[in-house]
Amino acid sequence: MFLKEQMKLFEQNKVVNWHEHVRGDRSGQLDVEQCDLLVESAQKAHMDVLVVSRPISGGSPTPDEFRTNNNVVAAAMKRHPGIIQGMAFVNPGFKKEALAEIDRCVNELGMVGIKLYNQYFISDPVLRPIIEKCIELDIPILEHAGKLNLVPNPQPTISDGTHFAKAAKEYPEGIFIEAHIGGGGDWQWSLKAIADHPNVYTDISGSVYDEGIIEQTVHYLGANRTLFGTDGSFSQSIGKLLGANISQQDKITILNNPAFARYLERGRKG
Amino acid sequence: MIYDVNTYIGHWPFRQLRNNTAEGLVKKMDEAGISVACVSSVHSIFYKDTQEGNMELVKEIAPYQNRFLPFAIINPTYPAWKNDFLTGIQKMNMKGLELYPYYHQYNLTCPESVELVRLAGELGLPVHLPCAVVNMRQRHWMDTQENLDYGQVERLLSLCPDTDVIITNGPSDIIAQKLQKVTRERKGKVFYDFARVEVYPIRGAKTNFQGLVAAAGVDRIVFGSCMPFQYLEPQLIRLNEMGFEKDDLEKILFKNMTYIIDKESANVL
Numbered sequence: 254m255f256l257k258e259q260m261k262l263f264e265q266n267k268v269v270n271w272h273e274h275v276r277g278d279r280s281g282q283l284d285v286e287q288c289d290l291l292v293e294s295a296q297k298a299h300m301d302v303l304v305v306s307r308p309i310s311g312g313s314p315t316p317d318e319f320r321t322n323n324n325v326v327a328a329a330m331k332r333h334p335g336i337i338q339g340m341a342f343v344n345p346g347f348k349k350e351a352l353a354e355i356d357r358c359v360n361e362l363g364m365v366g367i368k369l370y371n372q373y374f375i376s377d378p379v380l381r382p383i384i385e386k387c388i389e390l391d392i393p394i395l396e397h398a399g400k401l402n403l404v405p406n407p408q409p410t411i412s413d414g415t416h417f418a419k420a421a422k423e424y425p426e427g428i429f430i431e432a433h434i435g436g437g438g439d440w441q442w443s444l445k446a447i448a449d450h451p452n453v454y455t456d457i458s459g460s461v462y463d464e465g466i467i468e469q470t471v472h473y474l475g476a477n478r479t480l481f482g483t484d485g486s487f488s489q490s491i492g493k494l495l496g497a498n499i500s501q502q503d504k505i506t507i508l509n510n511p512a513f514a515r516y517l518e519r520g521r522k523g
Numbered sequence: 524m525i526y527d528v529n530t531y532i533g534h535w536p537f538r539q540l541r542n543n544t545a546e547g548l549v550k551k552m553d554e555a556g557i558s559v560a561c562v563s564s565v566h567s568i569f570y571k572d573t574q575e576g577n578m579e580l581v582k583e584i585a586p587y588q589n590r591f592l593p594f595a596i597i598n599p600t601y602p603a604w605k606n607d608f609l610t611g612i613q614k615m616n617m618k619g620l621e622l623y624p625y626y627h628q629y630n631l632t633c634p635e636s637v638e639l640v641r642l643a644g645e646l647g648l649p650v651h652l653p654c655a656v657v658n659m660r661q662r663h664w665m666d667t668q669e670n671l672d673y674g675q676v677e678r679l680l681s682l683c684p685d686t687d688v689i690i691t692n693g694p695s696d697i698i699a700q701k702l703q704k705v706t707r708e709r710k711g712k713v714f715y716d717f718a719r720v721e722v723y724p725i726r727g728a729k730t731n732f733q734g735l736v737a738a739a740g741v742d743r744i745v746f747g748s749c750m751p752f753q754y755l756e757p758q759l760i761r762l763n764e765m766g767f768e769k770d771d772l773e774k775i776l777f778k779n780m781t782y783i784i785d786k787e788s789a790n791v792l
Contacts, residue, residue, distance in 0.1 A: 254763055255759035255760070255762050255763050256756060256759050256760065256763065259756070273725075286727075286728065287725075287726065287727060290724045290725060290727070290728065291725050293724075294723040294724060294725045297723075298723070399660065400661075401660055402661075402662050402663065402664045402666075403659070403660070403662070403668065404668065436660075437660070438660045438661045439661050439662075439663075440661060441538070460658070460719065461658050461660070461661060462753050462754045462757050463538075463657070463658075463661075463752065463753060463754075464540070464541065464542075464750070464751055464752060464753055464754050465539075465540075465541060483725075485721075485725060485726060486721065487721065487722075487723040487725055488721060488722055488723060488757045488760045488761050488764065489721075489757045491756075491757070491760055492754055492755075492756035492757030492758070492759070492760045493754050493756065493757065495756045495760075496754035496755060496756035496757075497754070
């Protein structure tokens with residue numbers, strides 16, 4: 254077996270995965286098989302908690318669509334209590350419905366935060382009421398992100414570090430997570446942009462495992478602003494953390510970031 | 524013991540790399556138990572005259588000759604490409620050919636490319652086709668916006684049926700499925716690494732890796748790290764999670780690669 258000693262990091266410490274997804278089947282219900290496989294794989298890899306969401310990546314999702322997807326997440330939470338926790342996906346373009354859905358997901362379904370996709374930059378004024386609602390509820394905002402240097406840009410309103418920095422400056426009480434630093438294009442760009450904004454965090458998920466990405470994340474943000482996540486890339490995300498030349502204590506902090514423990518605890522009680 | 528089909532030495536113009544010297548790479552190889560690595564020059568991708576990078580590479584690895592198999596990067600649309608290739612093989616002890624059509628801006632099926640790949644086959648040398656060097660989503664604004672064109676690879680395999688080919692650092696399961704038909708119809712073998720292939724069944728009962736095995740067979744899968752660009756550990760985790768018994772695992776770790784090395788050694792050395 255390879256990495257036997259290194260894998261003890263996962264075996265011997267609590268591991269919270271802050272970025273994963275469940276799916277729906279054709280009828281809009283939870284894809285139970287995929288959900289169970291995800292949990293089985295996570296347990297095999299010694300992950301204790303999976304924070305999952307079900308965003309819609311294209312177009313402008315309607316309230317019915319995001320409510321249906323959040324029900325899928327709620328079903329996953331119910332199927333694997335204590336392991337799966339949820340984040341609510343909303344489209345900020347539907348202000349009234351989005352705010353009501355956040356209330357429902359957090360206060361009735363026990364979700365621990367919200368997940369936004371690329372419908373709007375996180376610094377777009379449309380998001381102000383959403384951010385203010387999250388501050389009121391004391392929940393984090395995880396938003397799909399990346400600095401893509403592709404021409405044409407396939408995601409013209411995807412947020413990068415500069416958008417997070419702007420939102421964080423406007424709302425210093427907000428808790429923002431720039432999603433998948435390993436799946437969001439020019440990660441050096443984003444790290445440098447958010448470095449001086451202590452209320453912006455990132456998760457290490459994504460299929461990119463460039464040598465040095467974790468060291469630079471910790472260099473710019475510190476381990477206390479870095480979360481473990483996978484986003485569909487288990488071997489890459491586990492491997493890049495194991496391979497990083499950072500302290501063991503920093504790795505333990507990333508695996509179960511104490512700054513985020515209260516969200517999980519509140520979700521469990523809910 | 525591990526044989527690694529995909530490593531580099533040299534500076535990348537768009538990001539600082541660590542362990543990108545022969546000494547640094549050998550240190551990482553020792554840590555992971557990699558005995559031998561195919562290696563090429565990053566500089567050859569960017570120099571107008573690729574041979575300058577090839578010569579730098581040979582000089583750099585000279586103190587570690589038993590650890591590296593140098594692959595010559597050749598641009599078949601640049602003057603004297605054939606002479607450079609043959610010089611590399613006959614005088615610089617190059618062990619294979621590596622092509623970057625998406626950097627050197629040619630079609631793999633252009634006459635010169637086909638002639639070069641056929642020549643490699645006649646000499647018993649493998650041709651390495653990396654799908655990419657870095658993930659395009661994070662490209663520098665001056666970097667290429669192209670990856671390896673699988674359609675061109677399919678036609679090249681058909682036009683050069685005797686040449687062994689190694690395809691790395693891409694969605695190998697998808698590529699192997701696309702190339703399944705043409706691969707069956709040719710004498711030369713096609714090998715794939717698993718640098719971008721997930722082994723955990725998190726999206727469905729069948730993993731990407733199982734798809735690769737189904738399309739290519741375990742006899743055609745090799746280990747490629749893409750060091751020093753990428754962390755090595757994800758590959759080692761994949762090896763753990765493949766679920767193979769010792770015999771199949773050894774094929775992936777080094778036995779499949781031994782075929783390539785032995786074949787070219789018999790023909791060239």
